Amino acid sequence: MFKLFLKILKNPRLTISKTEITKEQTEIIVIGEKIQQKVRKLFKGSLAIRQVDAGSDNACEQELVALSNAFYDIERFGIHFVASPRHADMLLVTGPVTCNMAEALTRAYQATPNPKIVVAVGDDAIDGGIYKNSYAVVGGVNALIPVDYAIPGDPPSPKAILYGLLHILEILETV
Helix, strand or coil: CHHHHHHHHHCCCCCCCHHHCCHHHHHHHHHHHHHHHHHHHHHCCCEEEEEEECCCCCHHHHHHHHCCCCCCCHHHHCEEECCCHHHCCEEEEECCEECCCHHHHHHHHHHCCCCCEEEEECHHHHHCHHHCCCCCEEECHHHCCCCCEEECCCCCCHHHHHHHHHHHHHHHHHC
């Protein structure tokens, strides 16, 4: 991928042939198209996600930000991040819930309209991770609000997050 980037830098008018698309890019496109089909069916076109940092070390946030870059580009699959929980269908919560963020997380949860989906992203959000039993940490997200799904990893890669979202959407479709 880096060699391809250098080629483009040297010649900005260079077009990318299909043979230069890697296996990983193909997998992302296939996953994304499946997600897009589920999003259209379940959410009438787009899935609005509000990401809440409950006190993380920003590792998971960096992976979530990567979902918006040109390689993953999840917007093309009908998923977008929103600034307010009032506009969200899903809350993605990262990090262990710190004492300072407990009230903010509760308020975000209460502001999200029903039916709401809560996903704990990363090991810290699932059970507190390496911060478990710390004086400054309440615990995992489920210590404060009900969690519907979890995407494990420390941090989970963008691809793992996409797989997790696809799995969640498949479960929602069968319910």
